[in-house]
Amino acid sequence: xxxxxxxxxxxxxxSKAARRPKAPKLSEDLLVAASKDSSVKDGKFxxxxxxxxxxxxxxxxxxxxxxxxxxxxxxxxxxxxEFNEDLLVKSGASRVDGSFMSNPDLPGxxxxxxxxxxxxxxxxxxxxxxxDLEANLYFxxxxxxxxxVYRPIDSPSKFWEITRPKYIEEQGFNSTGLxxxxxxxGRPSFLVLASxxxxxxxxxxxLCQNGKLGEYLDxxxxxxxxxxxxxxxxF
Amino acid sequence: xxxxxxxxxxxxxLQDVSKYxxxxxxISNVEDLxxxxxxxAWRKRESCPEGFxxxxxxxxxxxxxxNHRKKLSRRAVMVxxxxxxxxxxxxxxxxxxxxxxxxxxxxxxxKDRQVLSLLVFEQLSIKEIAVVLGTTENNTSQRIKRARExxxxxxxxxxxxxxxxxx
Numbered sequence: 050x051x052x053x054x055x056x057x058x059x060x061x062x063x064s065k066a067a068r069r070p071k072a073p074k075l076s077e078d079l080l081v082a083a084s085k086d087s088s089v090k091d092g093k094f095x096x097x098x099x100x101x102x103x104x105x106x107x108x109x110x111x112x113x114x115x116x117x118x119x120x121x122x123x124x125x126x127x128x129x130x131e132f133n134e135d136l137l138v139k140s141g142a143s144r145v146d147g148s149f150m151s152n153p154d155l156p157g158x159x160x161x162x163x164x165x166x167x168x169x170x171x172x173x174x175x176x177x178x179x180x181d182l183e184a185n186l187y188f189x190x191x192x193x194x195x196x197x198v199y200r201p202i203d204s205p206s207k208f209w210e211i212t213r214p215k216y217i218e219e220q221g222f223n224s225t226g227l228x229x230x231x232x233x234x235g236r237p238s239f240l241v242l243a244s245x246x247x248x249x250x251x252x253x254x255x256l257c258q259n260g261k262l263g264e265y266l267d268x269x270x271x272x273x274x275x276x277x278x279x280x281x282x283x284f
Numbered sequence: 285x286x287x288x289x290x291x292x293x294x295x296x297x298l299q300d301v302s303k304y305x306x307x308x309x310x311i312s313n314v315e316d317l318x319x320x321x322x323x324x325a326w327r328k329r330e331s332c333p334e335g336f337x338x339x340x341x342x343x344x345x346x347x348x349x350x351n352h353r354k355k356l357s358r359r360a361v362m363v364x365x366x367x368x369x370x371x372x373x374x375x376x377x378x379x380x381x382x383x384x385x386x387x388x389x390x391x392x393x394x395k396d397r398q399v400l401s402l403l404v405f406e407q408l409s410i411k412e413i414a415v416v417l418g419t420t421e422n423n424t425s426q427r428i429k430r431a432r433e434x435x436x437x438x439x440x441x442x443x444x445x446x447x448x449x450x451x
Binding site for chain 2: 053066070071074081082085
């Protein structure tokens with residue numbers, strides 16, 4: 050622990066109180082075995098067959114979670130596209146770069162909250178009555194594109210920037226354009242299901258490089274925590 | 285990165301990953317989950333930041349552990365993601381032997397336990413923790429500082445309660 054906390058008595062107390070784990074010895078064969086499978090293309094995971102079969106009705110589908118204000122009218126020229134609602138209620142647990150999406154086919158499942166001319170908005174919980182914010186967590190499901198709702202919630206002032214369509218366009222939905230494979234732990238995530246069936250985490254490289262994305266998400270996280278949010282609606 | 289380099293790079297981290305997992309899951313699951321972690325690492329090897337291989341592995345491990353725990357939970361997929369880092373160890377997981385420390389640690393949020401665990405038990409640097417969390421060093425330091433303050437507060441409370449209980 051070589052940092053400003055190195056000689057901290059409280060953390061020292063924590064360290065001393067923990068017994069060292071008797072961890073099993075892992076063989077190098079594990080690494081060899083893990084690196085034998087080259088069938089999966091770098092930078093993405095394939096979705097389960099069930100998900101793909103559901104997705105086939107609408108071909109490419111993009112999915113993203115955003116924090117947004119439903120009252121705000123988006124002036125971007127979005128086009129209406131077909132959307133298969135089954136994706137929301139039957140997709141099940143899908144592997145997403147080492148993590149899972151939640152299954153909405155349970156109490157509290159995502160429901161259609163708002164129909165707009167540029168897309169449908171889904172959420173499984175409305176925060177506006179719980180918080181002093183005009184904000185909700187929404188999931189936008191669209192065909193081959195990801196859209197933003199052009200408004201941040203209150204204090205996370207720049208949150209909107211990371212969901213702007215231009216970033217998607219810049220990145221082009223390919224693995225090399227995405228800087229990070231992993232969903233931010235414990236924070237809202239942005240997921241994109243691309244036309245090739247790969248489900249990508251959406252973290253634009255231009256934000257990841259300087260840590261801005263993490264700062265924005267932390268900012269949001271902190272703001273919500275301070276407001277007493279105990280859980281986050283996910284589907 | 286070819287297979288030889290992959291093996292050479294991560295060979296020295298095998299036991300670190302084993303310890304990380306042992307603090308968070310049943311020992312019988314450690315090898316399977318480690319395999320999963322390294323399979324993901326192999327697939328994502330091009331995104332591994334040079335010099336931060338272990339932190340990068342812990343980042344993957346965090347998701348793998350979270351998924352594993354979700355699978356074990358009946359309400360698995362309804363587990364909210366914002367306030368719960370499913371990979372954070374509990375006091376029991378890390379075998380804390382001091383009851384006051386254990387109780388204080390368990391009173392922390394998962395997020396606090398996660399960041400303190402990476403610092404104290406996994407012995408990562410601030411920079412490495414920032415890689416795991418996907419945030420900046422400054423932000424990481426602030427998170428640690430706040431978590432440490434909350435731990436100190438809980439510990440003081442434990443001492444106070446014990447003291448009062450003795451009279």
